[in-house]
Amino acid sequence: MEYRRLGKSGLQLSALSLGSWLTFGQQISDKVADELMGIAYDAGVNFFDNAEGYAAGKSEEVMGKIIKAHGWERESYVVSSKVFFGTENKGPNRIGLSRKHVIEACHGALKRLQVDYLDLYFCHRPDKQTPIEETVWAMNTLLQQGKILYWGTSEWSASEIMEAIRVARQYNLIGPTMEQPQYNLIERNKLENEYLMLFKEYGMGTTIWSPLASGILSGKYTSGKAKDTRLDMKGLEWLKESALTEVKLAKVEKLQSYADELAIPMAKLSLGWCLKNPNVSSVILGASKTEQLKENLTTLEVLPLLTDEVMANIDRIMWTRPTL
Ligand code: NDP
Numbered sequence: 463m464e465y466r467r468l469g470k471s472g473l474q475l476s477a478l479s480l481g482s483w484l485t486f487g488q489q490i491s492d493k494v495a496d497e498l499m500g501i502a503y504d505a506g507v508n509f510f511d512n513a514e515g516y517a518a519g520k521s522e523e524v525m526g527k528i529i530k531a532h533g534w535e536r537e538s539y540v541v542s543s544k545v546f547f548g549t550e551n552k553g554p555n556r557i558g559l560s561r562k563h564v565i566e567a568c569h570g571a572l573k574r575l576q577v578d579y580l581d582l583y584f585c586h587r588p589d590k591q592t593p594i595e596e597t598v599w600a601m602n603t604l605l606q607q608g609k610i611l612y613w614g615t616s617e618w619s620a621s622e623i624m625e626a627i628r629v630a631r632q633y634n635l636i637g638p639t640m641e642q643p644q645y646n647l648i649e650r651n652k653l654e655n656e657y658l659m660l661f662k663e664y665g666m667g668t669t670i671w672s673p674l675a676s677g678i679l680s681g682k683y684t685s686g687k688a689k690d691t692r693l694d695m696k697g698l699e700w701l702k703e704s705a706l707t708e709v710k711l712a713k714v715e716k717l718q719s720y721a722d723e724l725a726i727p728m729a730k731l732s733l734g735w736c737l738k739n740p741n742v743s744s745v746i747l748g749a750s751k752t753e754q755l756k757e758n759l760t761t762l763e764v765l766p767l768l769t770d771e772v773m774a775n776i777d778r779i780m781w782t783r784p785t786l
Pocket of ligand 1: 680729
């Protein structure tokens with residue numbers, strides 16, 4: 463496994479990490495979740511990603527039980543939670559980024575994950591109703607209390623992140639260390655365009671999500687091999703609709719032919735492509751089956767095959783590179 467610094471911070475994350483969205487406490491059994499975490503940990507994965515909103519808190523409960531059952535040393539792993547969406551929809555103060563919810567959500571996550579502190583704590587979305595100042599102060603209270611070690615954002619705009627940095631500087635507080643954006647061969651703008659100044663000037667780290675665009679970039683939807691997938695899950699019609707568009711599938715089909723030519727499995731090509739970006743600190747993998755995770759965890763071996771020429775050919779096939 464390769465380890466990368468989370469931006470300019472001192473923390474090192476495995477280049478490949480494991481997340482639990484839609485899987486833990488929802489699509490897969492607790493037994494499969496346990497197997498996935500065991501496989502990942504044994505392969506050197508040291509970062510496990512979670513959020514209060516995943517399966518309404520159940521994902522954190524499942525992960526907490528697994529961590530406890532394995533008895534892994536606390537120093538050997540990094541665990542995250544995210545605040546914003548809440549675990550249940552009961553009243554106005556169980557969501558968002560107010561001081562009240564940021565602090566209560568942290569307490570809830572610590573309990574469900576059965577840990578004394580969260581290594582990473584993300585604001586899962588920007589909260590347009592709460593002053594950024596209030597959120598930055600709340601994060602710093604938690605830092606001072608030792609309940610979180612690093613805080614960051616997810617899917618914030620560059621200007622919102624800049625505002626958080628500005629507020630932190632104004633009051634001598636600690637600003638955001640990392641962002642968690644979507645990044646894959648289809649969605650490239652934030653990482654390759656919008657955030658460039660944040661990387662250069664502030665050394666922001668990134669833990670990127672949906673590296674396979676919910677599985678499409680594994681090629682299984684174009685090869686006819688997709689079965690028992692997340693896109694068949696009830697309630698995820700919105701995801702299916704946005705994921706399986708004609709334009710995307712046509713591009714993926716072309717990419718599949720190129721991957722075949724290179725003799726690189728599509729999932730590994732797509733994941734390896736994400737890792738080639740030096741501003742990516744960790745690629746968060748998702749998996750509903752142990753075979754998927756085992757395959758994805760061997761991605762590092764394809765990196766030497768992704769030469770400049772191959773990367774340029776991929777650009778020409780996908781036509782998703784942002785124009786700067
Ligand atoms: P991906 O885009 O990589 O999708 C993972 C899914 O793709 C798997 O669950 C599986 O789905 C399928 N898959 C994975 N590997 C293979 C393979 N080798 N062959 C075929 N199919 C495969 O990542 P996720 O969307 O799951 O995101 C990863 C993590 O990022 C999440 O768990 C979460 O921690 C984080 N995240 C954060 C968000 C945020 O807003 N901050 C938003 C979304 C995710 P299937 O069941 O269909 O087979």
